[in-house]
Amino acid sequence: MERTKLVWLLGTAITLGMIGSQPAGAEPAGLSGSYAGATLSADQVMGLQGLQNPLTQTLIQSSGVSSKAPGASALALPAAQQYQGRLDLENSDLSVRGSLYVQGESTAIVPSVTYDIPVQGSTNVYAGAGYALINPDGGATPLGDRNGLVLSAGAESGxxxxxxxxxxxxxxxxxxxxxxNSPLxxxxxxxxRF
Structure with a gap:
């Protein structure tokens, strides 16, 4: 079962790269530059939690969109804070990325290196590997409760x-x-962007 997840994850990244490939000589630009952002996990999105993350609130307020329904009180601040960033290595297909998850005493820091594939305009797909550094005294995180290898695949777009x-x-x-198990x-x- 775990091997199936790994094959699926890497296969998805490769397939997305092939779908976005263009004829020879027509190199897509892809997303360049570095960024830092606020992250929501799938369980937070389904419950609409995480909107009170300070960075998310800054981005929402700068867009002019309200994060609460008319007449409703502000959403409660969730215990988990999640952030992610990318440092673009100029003139290279590689990027250095980092993820941070904090919930009370539970923390996970995941530095990683990814191979970025430009697919069109300002869009990339990427795949890479990193290492989860889990606070041993803090309990479980979404990536488990001990240090170890982390594989990732994703997409990003300006x-x-x-x-x-x-x-x-x-x-x-x-x-x-x-x-x-290997948590997904x-x-x-x-x-x-900066």
């Missing part, structure tokens, strides 16, 4: 000047000591 949307999947290879995590976010 949608407005200075604004990037991104989504990815991460699989922690054997990072759950209680079950021995889906997430998406909005970032600010």
């Amino acid at each position: 949608v407005l000047p200075g604004i990037v949307v991104y989504g990815n999947a991460q699989i922690g290879v054997g990072t759950d000591s209680q079950t021995g 995590r889906w997430q998406m976010g909005v970032g600010r």
